[in-house]
Amino acid sequence: MTKTSLYPGFFISFEGIDGAGKSTHIESFKKLMQERYPDREVVMTREPGGTPLGEQLRNLLLDAPMNLETEALLMFAARREHIAQIIEPALLAGKIVISDRFTDASFAYQGGGRGLSLAKLNDLEQWVQGRADGKLLQPNLTILFDLPGEIAQARRSKVRTPDKFEKLDLVFFEKVRQEYLRRALEDPSRFHKVDATQTPEAIWNGLQALEINW
Numbered sequence: 001m002t003k004t005s006l007y008p009g010f011f012i013s014f015e016g017i018d019g020a021g022k023s024t025h026i027e028s029f030k031k032l033m034q035e036r037y038p039d040r041e042v043v044m045t046r047e048p049g050g051t052p053l054g055e056q057l058r059n060l061l062l063d064a065p066m067n068l069e070t071e072a073l074l075m076f077a078a079r080r081e082h083i084a085q086i087i088e089p090a091l092l093a094g095k096i097v098i099s100d101r102f103t104d105a106s107f108a109y110q111g112g113g114r115g116l117s118l119a120k121l122n123d124l125e126q127w128v129q130g131r132a133d134g135k136l137l138q139p140n141l142t143i144l145f146d147l148p149g150e151i152a153q154a155r156r157s158k159v160r161t162p163d164k165f166e167k168l169d170l171v172f173f174e175k176v177r178q179e180y181l182r183r184a185l186e187d188p189s190r191f192h193k194v195d196a197t198q199t200p201e202a203i204w205n206g207l208q209a210l211e212i213n214w
């Protein structure tokens with residue numbers, strides 16, 4: 001399957017380990033897109049979640065301990081619903097979709113972090129994102145907030161009660177980070193890597209300067 005721009009709309013995902021700073025910038029980024037493309041609707045969504053069923057699955061996924069394959073299957077089940085109900089209709093209508101996480105998170109967390117084989121993840125990706133024409137629905141742009149695990153952990157511990165993933169140790173988060181970085185190297189035209197050790201102001205300046213190749 002080939003990965004190309006398949007829709008009149010534009011699909012952007014935000015990625016990174018927990019606490020890397022996605023949420024700090026995603027709302028402002030939405031406003032920036034709205035200002036830059038006033039004739040386009042901007043749809044903001046998230047994974048796991050984004051649909052009523054997906055949000056129910058999110059509650060389970062972020063709370064209940066489960067077998068690794070079960071976890072991956074539920075992530076992709078939520079994603080299939082998300083694509084069918086929200087992402088694909090919006091892209092077909094020419095909208096800009098911004099998703100807080102997408103499939104790179106499954107490769108990073110279930111693959112890199114928990115050790116599910118890339119072959120199984122590739123199969124799930126083809127199954128859930130593959131189209132009738134043999135092409136694969138993918139973000140046009142993925143903004144990856146890259147931060148060492150210990151800095152992310154320190155930031156998280158100041159602000160919230162950890163969910164199931166956030167309770168995992170630094171070794172887990174370093175593996176998650178490395179898988180994100182590996183994927184970014186593999187697909188440099190899709191990924192924009194942000195050095196998330198910078199101040200929020202410097203990160204925001206970088207995001208404002210980002211060129212969108214529609």
Ligand SMILES: Nc1ncnc2c1ncn2[C@@H]1O[C@H](COP(=O)(O)OP(=O)(O)OP(=O)(O)O)[C@@H](O)[C@H]1O
Nearest residue numbers: 017018019020021022023024155159196198199200
């Ligand atoms: N560049 C930064 N420098 C210092 N602190 C930051 C920076 N960016 C975000 N923070 C702080 O770090 C904490 C985590 O940030 P944020 O919630 O944006 O992370 P996140 O990547 O969205 O996490 P998650 O994916 O788990 O939701 C927040 O308290 C936020 O204020």
Ligand SMILES: Cc1cn([C@H]2C[C@H](O)[C@@H](COP(=O)(O)O)O2)c(=O)[nH]c1=O
Nearest residue numbers: 018047048075101102105106109110165
């Ligand atoms: C999509 C997706 C997510 N996860 C993990 C990553 C995070 O720990 C949580 C989501 O929490 P956030 O605060 O909304 O970022 O879920 C995952 O393991 N696999 C996935 O495919």
